[in-house]
Amino acid sequence: MVEDDASPKIQVCILMFQGHDVLDYAGPYEVFANILRNPDAEFPEQVFDITLIADDSVIQSSRNLCVNRHLSIEDAYTRIVDYDILIIPGGPVRTLNALCERNGPEVKFLRAYASLPPRPQRRERVILSVCTGALLLGCTQLLRGRRATTHHKALDVLRHVCYNEEATGEQATEVIKARYVDGGFLDNGTRIVTSGGISSGIDASLYVLSLVAGREMAAIAGQIMDFDRSSSLRNIEGND
């Protein structure tokens, strides 16, 4: 892929695993993939470079749809500092619980990304969870002291995952029902956004798009996709 040095592509990394939900990554993928430098051109130039990373080369959804990764998680470490946005899709609760308990490559990569040194001169990094992907953020303590959301049927599970006797007061997680929640920044300046069930990942992606590329761009993306952006919870944006 040809890089334009003057304005390099914004790097999106999607952390995939066996048993994910299809729309959780496909919605965000479509949002970011449709942003072009040269709309209507014969050979479109994408503004975002999107990389699916996974431990296995073929990743099967919870409902038997198989996609191919672009890169192994191991190889993704060599580029980890370049990823501007890390997206964590969800899946059935038992799948996410198993990922947390296993403490495997997915959890380790998320931890490593969340622990990167600050880069004050460059674009802010964003971690975006979709649906029950928030459980992975919860079990790695990234939601401490923040507001967060997840699929409406998994709100109590997320509360349970985030609950810790040491994590009270300012360290507690406020789990709310919302389309998406901007949970503010980690100490290294990485923003944490969590979204509700499945399709709300599209709304959350449009929100993240507006942060990194402007509100106008997000409006254009919504138009391209014929997506009526949910306005019901815009007041949840920017609570930091």
Add this chain to the structure above:
Amino acid sequence: MVEDDASPKIQVCILMFQGHDVLDYAGPYEVFANILRNPDAEFPEQVFDITLIADDSVIQSSRNLCVNRHLSIEDAYTRIVDYDILIIPGGPVRTLNALCERNGPEVKFLRAYASLPPRPQRRERVILSVCTGALLLGCTQLLRGRRATTHHKALDVLRHVCYNEEATGEQATEVIKARYVDGGFLDNGTRIVTSGGISSGIDASLYVLSLVAGREMAAIAGQIMDFDRSSSLRNIEGND
């Protein structure tokens, strides 16, 4: 997959091709995949069996995401009478135009499906196009004498594809801007539904779901996906 003879799975076939748009099939996939006989069970039993068919074993989207087919188009002919719903995703206009001009396996399969003998004793068949997938329906004359829609930027292209000097009056196609349009039935009782841009395929799928499994089921599916079904164009439903 174990079939329950008393109530066999409803068969959904998605006709894939190189250069499709991801959300065009992923949205409908998620809608139908989430309908379960036994909600909340450890081992969910899907009501719909969804098969991605394609000429190539790996199918790359217009933006570099690769999925694996379940079945070749050639092998799908052995099951063609069993498919209850055939979904045609879209992609860039030039990709769909090339498919129409090539008159290859995709067009031939669509023609064969649309020409199946009636099955009055069983569930009605449905052909559902998403986004520019409507161009494939147009070039195979399936939209003659109907109302239809497509991505709002491709309305004129669809008009051009459907235009034919012989197809005037009752044979003309009325191309309108809509979230989705129920275009009525072919002579063999197969219903033709077209949808607008990308995410509206989710709305159209929920509509088709309501036809084959009831409105209550469609409402449940929307809830599972946290999807606010667009109500703006419900008056386009059921014009036959």
